Each structure stands twice: as C-alpha cells, then as structure tokens.
Amino acid sequence: MKKAYAIVIRNGLILLVRRQGVPVWDLPGGELLSNENEREGIQRLIKEQLSFDSTIDDLIGIYTKEYHDEVTYVYKVKEKVSQSKMESQDYVAFNFFDLQNLPLNIFPDRHRQIKDYKTGRYPVRLSFKGNRWFIRIEKFIKERKKRSDSK
Numbered sequence: 001m002k003k004a005y006a007i008v009i010r011n012g013l014i015l016l017v018r019r020q021g022v023p024v025w026d027l028p029g030g031e032l033l034s035n036e037n038e039r040e041g042i043q044r045l046i047k048e049q050l051s052f053d054s055t056i057d058d059l060i061g062i063y064t065k066e067y068h069d070e071v072t073y074v075y076k077v078k079e080k081v082s083q084s085k086m087e088s089q090d091y092v093a094f095n096f097f098d099l100q101n102l103p104l105n106i107f108p109d110r111h112r113q114i115k116d117y118k119t120g121r122y123p124v125r126l127s128f129k130g131n132r133w134f135i136r137i138e139k140f141i142k143e144r145k146k147r148s149d150s151k
Contacts, residue, residue, distance in 0.1 A: 001070050004042040005029030005110070006077035007060060007117050013096035014114065016106065017049075020092050021144040024137075025106045027074070027113070028094070038073040046077060049091065052084035060117050061124035063109065074113045108137065 005027040008015040016025040028049055032041035039056050046054045057076040064071050086094060097103060099118060102111070116124045 002032040002038065002041075002073070003030060003070065004032055004038050004045065004073045004075065005113070006042050006046055006054070006075055007114065008046075008054075008077050008079065009099075010079070010083070010096055012099070014099050014102075015094060015096055016103070017088070017091040018093040019090070019141075019145070021148040022141050023105060024141070025097075025103050025110075027107075027110050028091075039075070042073070042075050042077065049088055050094070051087040053080040054078060055080055059123040061113060061122055061126060063113065063124075064127045066127055072109070072113075074117075076117065 006015075006029050007027060015028060017028050018025055029042060029045050030049070032038065032045075036044065042056065043054055046052065054077045057078050060074040060076055062071065062073055088094060099114070102114065106114075112126075116122055116126075
C-alpha cells in the first residue's frame with residue numbers, strides 16, 4: 001500500500017489535521033490510488049481533502065514499514081494561492097501549529113517525519129522496524145475509522 005502526506009507551512013506554522021473519531025493530529029494526506037504516482041497523488045489528496053490547489057516543493061522522505069507492506073511518501077507542499085481558504089469534509093479539525101511546539105497527541109510516524117523536515121537534510125530513506133506501540137495505534141485508528149464509516 002502506498003500513502004502520501006504533505007507538510008504545508010504557512011507563516012512558519014505547520015498544518016495538522018484530525019479525522020473523525022481519532023484523537024490524534026496528523027499530516028494531511030492518505031492512501032494513493034493504485035494507478036497514480038506519489039506527486040500526483042498528494043496533489044489530488046490535498047485538493048479533495050482541503051479544497052485548495054498545491055505545488056510540490058521537495059520530497060522530505062520515503063518511509064517503509066518492515067512489519068507490513070507499506071510505503072509512505074512525505075512532501076513539502078506549497079499553496080498555489082497564499083493563505084488559501086480551506087474546507088474539509090474528511091477532517092473534523094485542521095489548524096496550524098508552531099514547529100517548535102507541536103501538540104503531544106500527534107501520530108508517532110508523523111512526529112519523526114516532521115523532525116526530518118526540520119533538520120533540512122532531506123530526502124530521507126527510513127525503514128521502520130516492527131513496534132508493538134505503532135501497531136496498537138494503527139489498529140485503534142483503523143477500528144475507529146471502520147466504526148465511523150459504518151454509521
């Protein structure tokens with residue numbers, strides 16, 4: 001499974017989003033379609049989920065998980081129109097946060113990816129090894145998403 005997420009910076013602040021039923025902040029993005037490349041996919045996701053047009057600046061990193069077949073691409077994304085109006089039916093909340101003072105309840109993988117962005121030394125190629133904590137959080141998120149989708 002391929003996924004792509006965006007780091008959107010506005011006035012030195014990073015955009016984080018929350019999904020319905022999940023009390024964890026995340027980067028905007030998600031699963032890619034099987035026939036699209038990563039750059040096109042993240043632009044599509046941003047347009048569909050947040051209703052603004054974007055351009056891709058840089059690849060921050062490619063992250064793989066050894067314990068299941070998943071590849072995540074993280075890109076630095078710019079708004080085509082500065083201070084774009086954002087609307088979303090996919091997210092219950094979206095907000096901009098100070099890069100040095102991120103919320104505590106941020107998805108663990110994204111914490112690492114934001115840290116890689118802040119170093120300025122990218123692109124990064126990283127492989128996550130099996131970790132029960134990650135697996136439990138992902139399982140919790142998937143169960144909550146299934147419940148909210150079935151309602």
